[in-house]
Amino acid sequence: xxxxxxxxxxxxxxxxxxxxxxxxxxxxFRCCGKYYPCYRCHExxxxxxxxxxxxxxxxxxxxxxxxxxxxxxxxxxxxxxRCLKCNSKFNEGCKHHHHIYFG
Numbered sequence: 001x002x003x004x005x006x007x008x009x010x011x012x013x014x015x016x017x018x019x020x021x022x023x024x025x026x027x028x029f030r031c032c033g034k035y036y037p038c039y040r041c042h043e044x045x046x047x048x049x050x051x052x053x054x055x056x057x058x059x060x061x062x063x064x065x066x067x068x069x070x071x072x073x074x075x076x077x078x079x080x081x082r083c084l085k086c087n088s089k090f091n092e093g094c095k096h097h098h099h100i101y102f103g
Contacts, residue, residue: 002026002064002071005034006041013037013066022091024066025077027101030057035064039100052103065090074102 004026007016013026015037026035029042031051036042039050053062053074063077064070068086078098082089 002035002069004037004064004066005045006036006038007044008037008041011066013064015041017041018091020091022089024083024088025090025094026064026066028060028062028064029101030060030062037066039097050100052099052101054103058102078102 004013008014009016009019012024014023017038017040026037028035029050030053031048032046042050053060058074060074061071062074063072065072065083065086065088067088068083070083070085072084076084081092
């Protein structure tokens with residue numbers, strides 16, 4: 001099983017910072033290759049700056065559904081609002097932070 005780091009509060013990758021019913025993804029950070037539920041968890045545990053994924057890297061599997069653990073490419077994630085395997089809805093509010101994760 002893929003390890004997810006951070007201040008996780010349940011098995012579906014919700015964290016102390018974001019824990020609504022739809023906060024069920026973890027993001028693989030380009031800078032360290034580790035999955036975290038959010039940028040704040042990354043900032044709390046890492047001593048380096050976040051490096052966003054570049055547009056030409058959007059075929060990377062970097063989004064993990066916390067419900068079924070299916071990995072999604074960045075392109076797949078940006079083109080949907082739910083998991084492509086289990087149909088669980090993703091938090092649309094995450095789009096407010098895309099500039100942090102994706103260049």
